[in-house]
Amino acid sequence: xxxxxxxxxxxxxxxxxxxxxxxxxxxxxxxxxxxxxxxxxxxxxxxxxxxxxxxxxxxxxxxxxxxxxxxxxxxxxxxxxxxxxxxxxxxxxxxxxxxxxxxxxxxxxxxxxxxxxxxxxxxxxxxxxxxxxxxxxxxxxxxxxxxxxxxxxxxxxxxxxxxxxxxxxxxxxxxxxxxxxxxxxxxxxxxxxxxxxxxxxxxxxxxxxxxxxxxxxxxxxxxxxxxxxxxxxxxxxxxxxxxxxxxxxxxxxxxxxxxxxxxxxxxxxxxxxxxxxxxxxxxxxxxxxxxxxxxxxxxxxxxxxxxxxxxxxxxxxxxxxxxxxxxxxxxxxxxxxxxxxxxxxxxxxxxxxxxxxxxxxxxxxxxxxxxxxxxxxxxxxxxxxxxxxxxxxxxxxxxxxxxxxxxxxxxxxxxxxxxxxxxxxxxxxxxxxxxxxxxxxxxxxxxxxxxxxxxxxxxxxxxxxxxxxxxxxxxxxxxxxxxxxxxxxxxxxxxxxxxxxxxxxxxxxxxx
Ligand code: SF4
Ligand code: SF4
Ligand code: FES
Numbered sequence: 001x002x003x004x005x006x007x008x009x010x011x012x013x014x015x016x017x018x019x020x021x022x023x024x025x026x027x028x029x030x031x032x033x034x035x036x037x038x039x040x041x042x043x044x045x046x047x048x049x050x051x052x053x054x055x056x057x058x059x060x061x062x063x064x065x066x067x068x069x070x071x072x073x074x075x076x077x078x079x080x081x082x083x084x085x086x087x088x089x090x091x092x093x094x095x096x097x098x099x100x101x102x103x104x105x106x107x108x109x110x111x112x113x114x115x116x117x118x119x120x121x122x123x124x125x126x127x128x129x130x131x132x133x134x135x136x137x138x139x140x141x142x143x144x145x146x147x148x149x150x151x152x153x154x155x156x157x158x159x160x161x162x163x164x165x166x167x168x169x170x171x172x173x174x175x176x177x178x179x180x181x182x183x184x185x186x187x188x189x190x191x192x193x194x195x196x197x198x199x200x201x202x203x204x205x206x207x208x209x210x211x212x213x214x215x216x217x218x219x220x221x222x223x224x225x226x227x228x229x230x231x232x233x234x235x236x237x238x239x240x241x242x243x244x245x246x247x248x249x250x251x252x253x254x255x256x257x258x259x260x261x262x263x264x265x266x267x268x269x270x271x272x273x274x275x276x277x278x279x280x281x282x283x284x285x286x287x288x289x290x291x292x293x294x295x296x297x298x299x300x301x302x303x304x305x306x307x308x309x310x311x312x313x314x315x316x317x318x319x320x321x322x323x324x325x326x327x328x329x330x331x332x333x334x335x336x337x338x339x340x341x342x343x344x345x346x347x348x349x350x351x352x353x354x355x356x357x358x359x360x361x362x363x364x365x366x367x368x369x370x371x372x373x374x375x376x377x378x379x380x381x382x383x384x385x386x387x388x389x390x391x392x393x394x395x396x397x398x399x400x401x402x403x404x405x406x407x408x409x410x411x412x413x414x415x416x417x418x419x420x421x422x423x424x425x426x427x428x429x430x431x432x433x434x435x436x437x438x439x440x441x442x443x444x445x446x447x448x449x450x451x452x453x454x455x456x457x458x459x460x461x462x463x464x465x466x467x468x469x470x471x472x473x474x475x476x477x478x479x480x481x482x483x484x485x486x487x488x489x490x491x492x493x494x495x496x497x498x499x500x501x502x503x504x505x506x507x508x509x510x511x512x
Pocket of ligand 1: 150196197198199
């Protein structure tokens with residue numbers, strides 16, 4: 001392995017390592033715009049120039065590979081002069097409209113100006129005006145004046161999605177990014193271009209002018225849009241999710257996520273069920289637990305007719321307690337599976353299963369007897385086999401006409417208890433509705449399609465009087481004189497992973 005000395009530090013690196021990566025391994029940051037670890041290396045911005053002993057020219061460190069005995073300096077006088085020159089060149093026509101730019105606070109140009117340049121502009125002429133708001137695609141807007149022509153967006157469309165929508169038009173200071181004639185940036189991953197744009201030239205239509213980024217808190221989480229389980233930064237302000245951004249995990253989603261998954265955060269706040277209800281009247285938790293316990297007790301006496309719907313939208317920890325509640329407290333093994341119906345899939349990240357934890361559900365309920373489908377539930381209610389129903393979450397995995405059939409069938413039930421985040425069409429049918437937290441308000445684990453178990457953290461406190469599913473099950477179990485006692489999610493997790501049925505297929509792989 002070649003040995004290289006960087007700023008006086010000698011390190012050994014893999015053959016073929018670039019100087020930029022070797023410097024990072026030695027603990028030195030080399031500023032860069034056009035380089036992105038998942039894309040090819042055009043070396044067009046020249047921000048990463050470094051001095052290599054024996055070479056008369058400064059070298060682009062993103063492109064040049066180390067060789068044995070190489071001596072590199074990333075902060076010599078020549079390098080600093082070059083960095084200032086590159087930044088001054090980029091800023092000649094840049095509008096410096098940071099106060100109204102969504103990228104401000106997470107902009108490489110802003111950060112590098114402060115760290116490596118900080119000189120006053122010497123420009124005394126007008127800047128070149130370019131397009132300010134160009135709808136380059138349905139989800140992304142382009143600002144030509146802020147664009148530094150690094151081509152990250154062009155390479156993303158060529159190398160990651162293979163959709164080839166973008167190119168550079170014109171030359172010199174008139175050059176801009178555009179879709180090819182008749183095209184638009186409308187691939188399923190288009191907002192990733194805004195993520196990787198190092199400046200505020202590409203912005204997400206959804207996040208535009210919504211919240212200054214320095215106000216956001218970020219929590220490590222997992223997208224619930226499909227069974228791929230892309231790792232995300234769940235970014236929130238004052239108990240409200242503002243956006244999802246992909247979080248690097250080479251085993252699951254690399255640096256990317258899809259546009260539709262990115263927008264699933266909106267459902268967290270829409271139509272939320274925030275107070276317990278009994279026959280349309282709002283109650284407190286104490287009151288509703290007693291009422292639910294009485295009614296469920298009577299339903300249990302009506303042996304064999306109590307159905308229980310579990311949701312692959314819920315975490316493993318929630319489902320572990322759902323299993324104990326159904327089997328030990330309600331005494332039913334008539335378990336049906338809810339969740340979202342299948343949808344679009346591709347051969348990259350998007351999976352047809354639009355639930356984050358189908359695999360976790362099947363692992364946890366594997367030993368609880370036969371899991372029944374939703375069609376069977378509708379038929380069982382219609383035939384009177386099921387006369388009472390306890391249901392987690394409101395998603396229904398059937399087509400629209402079957403869904404209408406289910407809603408009608410609910411009228412036949414003697415008791416319908418709904419434990420869910422949202423009202424939907426179901427809460428008005430429920431005799432008892434119990435408000436549950438979203439994954440943003442609780443912690444837990446999802447097992448993705450590939451069997452990778454991924455933990456997610458709680459971002460903010462439960463909205464209204466909602467509680468995590470596991471706490472609701474504990475509360476009702478207590479009211480029904482059963483002991484189901486946990487204080488923390490990690491206690492459930494420990495027991496769950498010790499339970500051989502629950503660990504059968506899951507393997508714990510911590511996300512980055
Ligand atoms: S729009 Fe952004 S990513 Fe694309 S070339 Fe311009 S600066 Fe680079
Ligand atoms: S591919 Fe699936 S998990 Fe990933 S962002 Fe899209 S919807 Fe979410
Ligand atoms: S990052 Fe090396 S030339 Fe752009």
